[in-house]
Amino acid sequence: MKKLVASLAAALVLAGCSAPAGTSSPAVASGKTVTVFAAASLKGAFTKIGDAFGAETGAKVSYNFNGSSALVDQLLGGAPADVFASADESNMKKATDAALTAGKPTLFATNVLTLVVAPGNPAKITGLDASLDGKKLVVCAVGVPCGNALATLEKNLGVSPKPVSQEQTVTDVLGKVTSGEADAGVVYATDAKSAGAKVTAVAIPGSEKVVNNYPIAATASTKDAALARAYIDYVTGPKGQAILTEFGFGKP
């Protein structure tokens, strides 16, 4: 019976009728594939969301995780995608400006910066303050999203810590801390969570004022707008949101 409903619904979608607004991810997509280009920081959460979405709808979710700006480059180059989820609004703007997206992007998650230190915080670091004096701090370079967010945060807090290295990606920052080369690093709350017991997160007082917003949008080139919509609805709906929270993301 369920299968029959699914195929009926799929037939409706194929016929071009969009699902009525408000229905959250109906079983419409048995055997179909939705291709999602998502920021690298979403890998854990979106993989789980993809499994849950697939189990519910029968659709297969195919992911391409990369840096947001690299994803925009790929979309500009004509890479086939149905959904684009960016780690920041500036890269989503690049995509919307180039008419790569269909409709207005929706904010679905937030992320804040946090300090990560060796497990148990042996160096007794308390924030972007004097506790970092003489310690090896690693951050993201200005120009990459996490570095830009840190620059804003530093301005807000009126501090200017002296890092020993400005890395190209947040993964490199995390790696320097987990390998023990650096005493502290500034990463996103979600990165701290994904590193598990290998690091201890030390919240930066005031970090909640510099929030990174994650927008999501269907692409203009999608061949299945209804399925793309269903995926986005799932991400922004209660089930998707619960998974995102689990991975350390904040509510939009």
Next chain:
Amino acid sequence: MSRARTPQARPLPGWLFVPAGLALAFVALPIAGLLTRVPWLRLPALLATPESVDALALSLQTCAASLILTIVLGLPLALAIARSTGPWAAVARVLAVLPMVLPPVVAGLALLVTLGRRGLLGAHLSAFGIEIGFTTLAVVIGQTFVAMPYFVIAVEAALRTLDPGFEQVAATLGASPSRVLSRITLPLLAPAFVSGAAMALARALGEFGATLTFAGSLQGVTQTLPQAIYLAREVEPDAALALSVVLLGLAAALMAVSGLVNRAASGVSDG
């Protein structure tokens, strides 16, 4: 040394130039493609930014330092492994060139787990207050690690084909091994020495993996040309292209030097 014949004396079948041309196009086209995208008019402005100037200066300084290290350490190594026989010499020969074929990030990880704060040697150094990570020294070590094999392999190959007659005569005339080395062997090695050094320098300029995983990236301290290019891709793609042109130009000049020296050396033996 056997006399090399001139190319004219050894004609090649005409069809060979078709795949040869394909091979040349295979390597030349991507470089041509890069050059078409370079914002030539803005090149001076893009290269005059503090980031670019610092990266260029740091690359030249660290490469000069690693070239000196490469020669000081690599020359004795090349001599030793070229003149040694037996299984241990074979092992040493493989080890000496291994960094050449390691993926860049593997080279970086190897240095990290050895010289890093929790590394095999690094942990002991750290106890004495010596920490290499995030310093310019780390960049030099990384560059030397990947570049030295190019020098060693060039010098070693030349040593193997060296006519032993001169050295034997000098020795029978009573010259000490050190004197034979400095008066006979090294002068004969000069072309291989220069061409090997040029290749090692070119490789050092492009070193990326060890710096990325081990040295970090800080303007003026550890941010070399390749690091600056990698970062600029995200921030200012035109600057990345401009810096790539500089790197490409330097590498091409070094390869030309290496080629010219080799050509001149074989010209001498042509008589």
